[in-house]
Amino acid sequence: MFTCDNKRMEDKITTFAKFGDAGHGGITRYSLSPEAHQARDYFVKRMEAIGATIECDDMANMYATIPGSEPGLKRIVMASHADSVKNGGNYDGILGVIAGMEVLETVVAENIPHRHPLTAMIWTNEEGSLYPPAMMSSGVVCYDYLPADISKKFKKENMLASVSVLDKTTTFGDALNASPFKGEEKNRLSKDKYEAMFELHIEQGPILEDAGNEIGVVTCVLGMFNYRIRFYGQSDHAGTTPMHKRQDALFAAAQALCYLHEEIDKLGRPELVYTTGEIVCHPNVHTVIPDMIDFSIDVRHEDPELRAKVLEIVKSLEQKEWARCKCEVELAWQRDTVYFDKELVGYVKESADELGTKNQLINSGAGHDAQFASYMMPTTMIFVPSKDGHSHCEPEFTTVEECTKGASVLLNAVLKTDKK
Numbered sequence: 001m002f003t004c005d006n007k008r009m010e011d012k013i014t015t016f017a018k019f020g021d022a023g024h025g026g027i028t029r030y031s032l033s034p035e036a037h038q039a040r041d042y043f044v045k046r047m048e049a050i051g052a053t054i055e056c057d058d059m060a061n062m063y064a065t066i067p068g069s070e071p072g073l074k075r076i077v078m079a080s081h082a083d084s085v086k087n088g089g090n091y092d093g094i095l096g097v098i099a100g101m102e103v104l105e106t107v108v109a110e111n112i113p114h115r116h117p118l119t120a121m122i123w124t125n126e127e128g129s130l131y132p133p134a135m136m137s138s139g140v141v142c143y144d145y146l147p148a149d150i151s152k153k154f155k156k157e158n159m160l161a162s163v164s165v166l167d168k169t170t171t172f173g174d175a176l177n178a179s180p181f182k183g184e185e186k187n188r189l190s191k192d193k194y195e196a197m198f199e200l201h202i203e204q205g206p207i208l209e210d211a212g213n214e215i216g217v218v219t220c221v222l223g224m225f226n227y228r229i230r231f232y233g234q235s236d237h238a239g240t241t242p243m244h245k246r247q248d249a250l251f252a253a254a255q256a257l258c259y260l261h262e263e264i265d266k267l268g269r270p271e272l273v274y275t276t277g278e279i280v281c282h283p284n285v286h287t288v289i290p291d292m293i294d295f296s297i298d299v300r301h302e303d304p305e306l307r308a309k310v311l312e313i314v315k316s317l318e319q320k321e322w323a324r325c326k327c328e329v330e331l332a333w334q335r336d337t338v339y340f341d342k343e344l345v346g347y348v349k350e351s352a353d354e355l356g357t358k359n360q361l362i363n364s365g366a367g368h369d370a371q372f373a374s375y376m377m378p379t380t381m382i383f384v385p386s387k388d389g390h391s392h393c394e395p396e397f398t399t400v401e402e403c404t405k406g407a408s409v410l411l412n413a414v415l416k417t418d419k420k
């Protein structure tokens, strides 16, 4: 068993935290911003220091590779993202990059024999915070392997045209053209050149911490569906229309939302998660009774049968009248549960056990680049705990020791893959 180094991990964690430091414990580091370029420069500096070769592809994804002992073998890649959300933390994404770097640094420092070339990788624009959508570059690179209803959202020309949410005059394509890290399409992650992909990530939830575990052996990314639920009423004057004559679409939606929670909770499955996070109100004027409400419902669970039961409840809304308003339910999008490669999951589990970590099987409720990569090649993920389950915010925290344990599990799982 090989182990990674706490001191070296801490050094990288604290250094990357400077690039985009928002001044109160977290970072804002949009993809391809000056701060993101500083982080990439540091990645290059450290990786060149151990003799790695740096390559960039046409989406500015970056690859640092050290050779293996057997020529002709494909690379094993450890990848995550270096961008953050606005006022995000110091761990989401970047920890997976740091862990990949740490594995290469450990292999070189300790002269650990390995047959395959090993690559640490940065995915561009995973968060999609400045240029939507999220998981943009893995969507483009894995395009030919994704299910059709997912891939159609990641056409490269549409991604290049994605407009900055802060400045309507610039696009992702402009930022890419201005980036010194834009490279060639031939350097992309591909099935021909790469054997397997690992992504270490913070859990972004409280499950590991609550269970007192240090490592999550990730088995899948949860299947989900996203529906739009609409209510149609009648707009009238807020001061002159008696309550009993109203067709208030917002009141109807509020009742229906409470009904949804009651009925879904009756299924008695605490691991099922569902969210209404978006609402559109028309005309959205304080003196006018709303005539249209449109809200989202996002439902996630591994089991398709359970998701189907929830969907029945959602669809049943159409059969009733809500506060004298009509209801319509429409699918926005859905995806099946994405299972990670069984062999790689096994290597992660064995490594976590052999290193004596407290670990458990876990699934991912959030989307990650690894989920798209898994359509292309054997892929899996490793989770480390998130303090109080926080992520996408400044209090996001994982101890250096937990980060290093995660990197050690990654190292040993990669070495097991290398021996195969």
Ligand SMILES: [Zn+2]
Binding pocket: 081, 092, 093, 126, 201
């Ligand atoms: Zn992330």
